[in-house]
Amino acid sequence: MSIGGRSRLIGALCYILPADYDVILESIITALASTVGLLLLTAGFLNEPGVFVGCLLALIAAGVYVSSMRQTTEEDVGSECVTRPRYPVVFAVVLFAYLLYVSFAMTHENVWTSRAQKSPWGFTSESKPGICNRRPLPSHSHRKTLENYNCFDNILLVVFFSHARYGANLDYHREVYSDYFPNILYIGPASREDSGFDHSYDIFVDSYHSDEDLTDPSYYKMAGRMAHHMLYTALQEHNCYDGYLWVPFDTLLNIPRLEKFDQEHFWYHSPWALPVFNPAQDNSLSSGLHAPPVNVSPDPSINLTKTWRGWGLDWWWGDPHVGVGVCMEAFRKVPLHLRERLAAFTNGETRLIGGSADTIYIPGRHRRIFMEVLGLFLETTCFLEIAAPTTLHLVAPRHESILFVDHWWIYQPPFNASFVRQKWEEGYEVDTFHTFHWGERDENNVWRANYENVEDIRRLLRESAERQKIVFPVR
Numbered sequence: 188m189s190i191g192g193r194s195r196l197i198g199a200l201c202y203i204l205p206a207d208y209d210v211i212l213e214s215i216i217t218a219l220a221s222t223v224g225l226l227l228l229t230a231g232f233l234n235e236p237g238v239f240v241g242c243l244l245a246l247i248a249a250g251v252y253v254s255s256m257r258q259t260t261e262e263d264v265g266s267e268c269v270t271r272p273r274y275p276v277v278f279a280v281v282l283f284a285y286l287l288y289v290s291f292a293m294t295h296e297n298v299w300t301s302r303a304q305k306s307p308w309g310f311t312s313e314s315k316p317g318i319c320n321r322r323p324l325p326s327h328s329h330r331k332t333l334e335n336y337n338c339f340d341n342i343l344l345v346v347f348f349s350h351a352r353y354g355a356n357l358d359y360h361r362e363v364y365s366d367y368f369p370n371i372l373y374i375g376p377a378s379r380e381d382s383g384f385d386h387s388y389d390i391f392v393d394s395y396h397s398d399e400d401l402t403d404p405s406y407y408k409m410a411g412r413m414a415h416h417m418l419y420t421a422l423q424e425h426n427c428y429d430g431y432l433w434v435p436f437d438t439l440l441n442i443p444r445l446e447k448f449d450q451e452h453f454w455y456h457s458p459w460a461l462p463v464f465n466p467a468q469d470n471s472l473s474s475g476l477h478a479p480p481v482n483v484s485p486d487p488s489i490n491l492t493k494t495w496r497g498w499g500l501d502w503w504w505g506d507p508h509v510g511v512g513v514c515m516e517a518f519r520k521v522p523l524h525l526r527e528r529l530a531a532f533t534n535g536e537t538r539l540i541g542g543s544a545d546t547i548y549i550p551g552r553h554r555r556i557f558m559e560v561l562g563l564f565l566e567t568t569c570f571l572e573i574a575a576p577t578t579l580h581l582v583a584p585r586h587e588s589i590l591f592v593d594h595w596w597i598y599q600p601p602f603n604a605s606f607v608r609q610k611w612e613e614g615y616e617v618d619t620f621h622t623f624h625w626g627e628r629d630e631n632n633v634w635r636a637n638y639e640n641v642e643d644i645r646r647l648l649r650e651s652a653e654r655q656k657i658v659f660p661v662r
Contacts, residue, residue, distance in 0.1 A: 349411030
């Protein structure tokens with residue numbers, strides 16, 4: 188508040204105060220003027236109860252003091268500042284107006300905040316990107332990204348392990364992909380302490396429902412059935428990124444292709460997704476030269492468990508422990524407008540989405556709502572490959588396209604870069620595929636790492652860059 192403005196406020200207060208106010212009273216009036224100035228200055232930008240309560244206390248204290256002073260000086264009417272009987276009324280009006288203003292300000296979105304530019308992160312109650320502090324990632328003794336390569340500088344690559352099979356799987360993965368992703372979070376069910384202290388912090392440990400028991404055909408407990416808890420953990424513990432790319436360690440990433448994906452959109456092999464331009468092939472999903480999309484569930488109102496023949500024949504839809512019946516418990520808790528969003532994909536029918544969850548990209552601005560919905564499914568034992576794809580289709584905004592990832596899930600060899608080259612020859616694209624092996628089993632059926640896979644991926648990335656007609660660095 189300017190000096191002139193404060194003087195006018197003091198003069199106005201003098202109109203209602205005793206004539207012989209002393210130095211103490213003058214100080215109170217000055218403080219009161221500053222309080223009102225602070226209120227007017229901050230109320231438009233802040234909606235903090237502490238500001239309003241503090242100003243209210245200052246007003247009441249000033250009122251009490253002025254009242255006591257007036258009682259002792261009522262007979263002095265000859266001074267320049269004359270006490271008038273309207274003083275109690277004016278003070279009451281000021282206090283009443285203040286309380287009305289506080290009530291309005293604390294129950295309405297203030298105009299400055301509502302007009303401020305929305306944060307590109309999409310946070311509602313989190314820090315803005317300019318002041319958002321990232322949690323440090325577990326230490327990794329790997330090289331930095333290649334010089335002048337920054338396509339994924341603000342993306343967190345979340346690499347999960349369903350089993351604690353680290354070793355070369357982690358070392359080779361890190362050697363290849365840390366050239367392009369400066370931020371990698373390796374997350375799994377146990378630490379890597381067996382490799383010594385230098386590797387004891389390689390893994391962010393999350394062992395939620397990570398036990399495995401494949402001996403009971405009626406309850407086939409795969410270790411990764413609840414791996415979406417790791418996804419939730421990664422999102423919760425590591426905010427402040429533009430996006431999150433979720434993959435297992437044994438998914439090959441075609442980096443020159445992923446460069447072309449808009450990081451403001453979800454990426455998934457959704458049947459309703461749009462293809463990303465590819466100079467090496469036809470760019471229409473109708474051409475059929477794309478990886479198979481994810482599946483839509485049968486009608487969940489039908490008892491699928493009754494006719495379920497096991498996951499090998501009927502997948503997981505009818506599994507009584509992790510299937511549709513369990514997942515629907517969470518689905519019914521999802522807000523109606525989000526369920527209607529999913530129904531818009533499925534012609535108004537209530538359906539769930541199921542399939543590989545080995546490549547999912549989540550824009551950072553949708554991080555919170557994705558977490559909240561995924562958390563509902565985590566309250567049940569709903570299978571990873573139903574919970575995560577269904578969540579994505581529940582929260583993807585109507586006005587934003589999902590981008591189609593040519594993701595392949597294979598269970599027959601070759602489990603290496605040769606698979607990608609084969610698909611190229613057939614006219615297809617491979618953006619990612621699972622399962623990729625960083626080694627092979629020898630003649631004694633012992634798995635051994637093979638460094639040739641690291642070199643072959645680098646050759647593949649060069650070949651892919653040529654197909655995409657881009658300049659791409661390879662070590």
